[in-house]
Each structure stands twice: as structure tokens, then as C-alpha cells.
Amino acid sequence: MTGYEHLKHVVEKAKAAQCVWEKEIERMRRMKFATICVHGAYTATEAVRNNHGSIIEPVYSSTAQAYADSDWLEAALAYQIPAWAYSRIANPTVGYLEILLAMLEGYRSPFKTSACCTSSGMAAIKAATEPFLVDTKPHEKKNIVAMAQCYGGTYRQFDVRYGQERNIEVRWVKDASNLEEWAEKIDRDTRFVYGEFPTNPGIQIFDIQKVAGLVHARGVPLIVDSTIATPALLRPLEHGADVVVQSLTKTLTSSGRIIGGAIISREKIMTSIGCEEMREDFAGWVKLWPYRDGGPSFSAENAAHTLDSIKTLRMKADTLSQSALRIAEFLEGHGAVGEVSYLGLESDPLHGLAKKYMRLVDSGENRYGHLLSFTVKGGASTARRVLDRLWLVFRATDLGRIKSIATIPSITTHHQQGEDARKAAGIPHNMIRLCVGAEDTDDLIKELEHALQAA
Ligand SMILES: Cc1ncc(COP(=O)(O)O)c(C=O)c1O
Incomplete structure (x- = not known):
């Protein structure tokens, strides 16, 4: 084989292997959302063929991939074949x-x-x-x-x-x-x-x-x-x-x-x-x-x-949304709370639009996510007192967690942009943002009830 023929052979062989995997991915694409979440492109065939049968995606912490010869190396670096030559680009x-x-x-x-x-x-x-x-x-x-x-x-x-x-x-x-x-x-x-x-x-x-x-x-x-x-x-x-x-x-x-x-x-x-x-x-x-x-x-x-x-995304989206809705309803009925922003509340001005878009995939039921915010009557210092009384819920600038987290956006996430931009974005000083985690909803409601006594 000449050098050119060998390079051509390398490219064809790599493309044939890619084709087999793409068929697998295509088959997985036809599965339902929860199934795709669990398996994605890492099918049992992919595990056995390329990963010593590891049942979970292995962590390839290696910086680079080695090749059998210079033709493979050249083809990989020229993006002629699917490869992960160097982990800054692909891994x-x-x-x-x-x-x-x-x-x-x-x-x-x-x-x-x-x-x-x-x-x-x-x-x-x-x-x-x-x-x-x-x-x-x-x-x-x-x-x-x-x-x-x-x-x-x-x-x-x-x-x-x-x-x-x-x-x-x-x-x-x-x-x-x-x-x-x-x-x-x-x-x-x-x-x-x-x-x-x-x-x-x-x-x-x-x-x-x-x-x-x-x-x-x-x-x-x-x-x-x-x-x-x-x-x-x-x-x-x-x-x-x-x-x-x-x-x-x-x-x-x-x-x-x-x-x-x-x-x-x-x-x-x-x-x-x-x-x-x-x-x-x-x-x-x-x-x-x-x-x-x-x-x-x-x-x-x-x-x-x-x-x-x-792997557990769909069930979390479902459970946390249901918990967040109950909590939003509780807050809405609490005397120390001003406005509650949660798309699942019928009183929310954007509820109608949210109903059109926010649906639990495959079931079609409306679910509105795990994030809500509310204002505390009495201003910024009252909101701080309520935040400081939390025990179960972590005070942090974060969201999307499996554990509940609360913050005051005007002094954290949205502090640097200044008063004018905060006004335009509708972020008052007495707003608390709550990211609802997977704790029992009853415990979270008790926690908020206790914290709101500071108002
Ligand atoms: C909606 C949204 N987009 C983007 C970002 C930025 O993400 P990261 O902190 O991973 O850079 C955040 C961070 O809070 C966010 O809330």
C-alpha cells in the first residue's frame, strides 16, 4: 500500500466505525425522553465495543489520544476522521x-x-x-x-x-x-x-x-x-x-x-x-x-x-416543579409576603403563556420548574432577617440544586449591574429567590413559615 492508499484506508475504516455508532444513536433517538436521559449515546454496544463493557460512561481524564501510526495521527489532527486527539478540543x-x-x-x-x-x-x-x-x-x-x-x-x-x-x-x-x-x-x-x-x-x-x-x-x-x-x-x-x-x-x-x-x-x-x-x-x-x-x-x-x-432529569423536573408550586401557593397566602413570582400560579401574569410552553416532556402536563421568587413586606432589612432565619435552606448564590437554596439577588447575583439595571429587570431589594430542592415539601413549608416570623 502506498502512503496515500493507507491514509485513505484509515479514513474509510474510521468512517465505517462512526457509521455503526451513528445507527445506534439514531435508534436511541427514537426512544422516549427518560430513556435517552439514562443512556444517550452510551449504549450497551458502545460500552462493550469501546469501553471494556463499563456500565457507566468512563472518565477519560487523559489529555490526548495515541494512534497506531502517523497516518492515523495526521487524519485525526486534520479532522478527517472522528477522533479525540487532544482533550481541549474533544474528549x-x-x-x-x-x-x-x-x-x-x-x-x-x-x-x-x-x-x-x-x-x-x-x-x-x-x-x-x-x-x-x-x-x-x-x-x-x-x-x-x-x-x-x-x-x-x-x-x-x-x-x-x-x-x-x-x-x-x-x-x-x-x-x-x-x-x-x-x-x-x-x-x-x-x-x-x-x-x-x-x-x-x-x-x-x-x-x-x-x-x-x-x-x-x-x-x-x-x-x-x-x-x-x-x-x-x-x-x-x-x-x-x-x-x-x-x-x-x-x-x-x-x-x-x-x-x-x-x-x-x-x-x-x-x-x-x-x-x-x-x-x-x-x-x-x-x-x-x-x-x-x-x-x-x-x-x-x-x-x-x-x-x-x-439520568434522573425528567423525574426531578416533575417532582421539584410540583413541590415548588405548593410552596408558591403557601407563600401567596402568607400575610408577610408581597408578590410571588412563579409561573405555575394562576395569579402570575405570565401563567397563560407559560402554560403554552412549559410542559413535562412526554406527558404534556404543565410543570413550571423549581425556581421562584417573592418579596417580603417591610423592605430590604426585613428580607435579610427572613433569609438569616433559614436553617434547612442554604443561603448561597446558586440554583438548580437538589438541596434548597435561597438568596437576595440585589445583594448577590444582580449586585454589580447597579440600581438602574435592577429596576429595569424588576429586582427590588426585598426580593428573595428560592430554588426548591428535593427535601420533603412539608419540611420546606415549615421552614419558610418559621423564617417569615422574622418579618
Ligand atoms: C440563567 C443563567 N444563565 C447562565 C448562568 C451562568 O452560568 P455559570 O455560573 O455556569 O457561568 C447563570 C448563573 O447563575 C444563570 O442563572
């Missing part, structure tokens, strides 16, 4: 997670999806948005349109890193339920439109289908952060979003052991920016190019924690 354990995330966000959708995991949720937001900000000609105007109520870190990334440092105009949508406001902020210089569903901590949502319709009519991509809903309760790609962002740190890895993020995209995203390869498979393109060069990689150990947590 088998992270790969199992990426395929799983793509399967879950694209569940029952006719289009292909792909995913790229990152070192944090913030890195995912950067990876999902930065490719749209490239210059196509010198000194051109650019703007981005985003929901004002988004997570404080996202607000800072857009406002400071893009707005102040790179002179990109940031247009904040103040009332996300007002389609006219979205429409009037988008123009031909808009590079992307960004929404969170639901927002942290204000629990705001928007009509994804309608916003996607008007965003696409202008040839712009819609990016949705659905960290709090997860694909068990909401799948934005199905409703028209181009790219989904997940902070894996949060609900998807409920143990609280890792920091991570992911972008998941549908095939053929809407944008006039970038190359054809980027439009065709955005997350795959990010992984092979900007992610490789920028280096915000996710570790195999962390991927294994996320894989473990996702």
Missing part, C-alpha cells in the same frame, strides 16, 4: 455528554442538532454570541438585542464586554411580553437576539415562537438561555430558536459539584454572518474552530458528573 466523556445534550434539546424534532460543552455557563454564552460579532467591513455599526431581565452575569457580559469594551450597541428589551418592543429594536445591524426562559430571578418569559418569527424575518438568529427550564420542560429549538445555552452548573447538574456550560444548535441557523459551515452546524463549528483556539474546554470529570445527574 470521549465530554463527547458522550455533548451527543446526549443534542439529543435532548432536539427531542422529537425533524432537524439535526449538535452541542459543544464549555467550562462554564458564561463561557457558553460567549461561545454562542461572539461568532456573530465579527467585522464584515471596517467601522461598521453593530447592535445586539437582549432581554433586560437576564441573569446578572449575562447582563455584564453584554453591557461591559461587548458594549463598553467593543463599542457594540446593546439594546435592552424591557418588556419581553411586548412584541412591538422586540420588533422596533431589531434592524439590519442587529447581529443576534437573546432571551432567557425563564429569567433568573424575575421569572419572566417571552413568546418564543412569535419572537423567533419576527427575528427570522430580519435574517437574525435567536439565542435562548433555558438553564432553569432544561429540555425536560422546554425545548426552544422546536419553537424556533437557533441556539440554546445551558449553564450545566445549574439544573442539569443538580449535585452542585461542577461549573460548566453548553451550547446546542439546530442545523442551518439563521444568520448572514460567517461561513456556510458555521450556519450548517453552529455548535459543531464552534467546537472545531473558535473553541479550539480560545480554549474554554470542559473536563471529563465534570462531564461524568453531569451525565450522572441527567
